[in-house]
Amino acid sequence: MEDKKTLFDVAIYLISSARDCLDEPAIYGPLRLLEGVNRVIEVSNSNPSLEDKFLNSMQKKISETVLEVMRDRNKFKDALNDLLLEFAEEMKKRTITSA
């Protein structure tokens, strides 16, 4: 069983990524950010008070998008656009409903 993920885990990952991005190809920057989002979702899954069904449902898609950068960079861009659109629609739904 996986251990409980914490915000500290995400913070150290992001700091390591910031350092790594200085030496890595520029295209890895978006990849690291996406993986950061994945790890934020892992934290929310580990902590019932932070649970977010939408984020949870997006985790598989984000992981698949991360891998796309190795296969086809044009598809990676398309996948990122799709992902952004889904998040924007979710944000709109949440904002309008809560207004």
Added chain:
Amino acid sequence: MEFREVLKKRSMCRNFDGRKVEREKLELLVYAASRAPQGGNEPVREYILVDDARYVKMLRAVSPSFLANAKATIVICTDLKKAEETMGKQGRDILSLLDAGAAAENIALMAVELGLGVSFVRSSTDEAVKSILGIPARYRIDIIIGIGYKSRNRPPPIKGFPPKVHHNMYGVGWETSN
């Protein structure tokens, strides 16, 4: 298993299942690595076997390209001081790095025979890795290899591409016979 079959099956794995990697298998992976060349026949390459889940977790945290959930890792490092003393700057900066790459590939090939998966990791966060594992400053972290049993849910391996081969002279194409 035929060697060609091993070559064909060699791939990077990005999703492992929960099974622990047996100590004997880790030792066989190191044996495979030790069969790779070492420039000047000098023992400058060393291995750190990490199978404590706490340490694997910490390595993953400071190695952004460590995307896979490996259960164990082998860290290949080079004693730069010894490498320079015995092989000069070229040995320290180039040969030992080439040899470490060969050792890593031997591990990847042996993993196929052992039914394991591997994932190569290289990050620019060496100072953090050294701090976590207590590696002295004179060592260079060459590569971190995540190891585990492949998950059934892993993504398909990324397809390779045919090698670009020249015949006798650069720019003259080599026509393959098969």
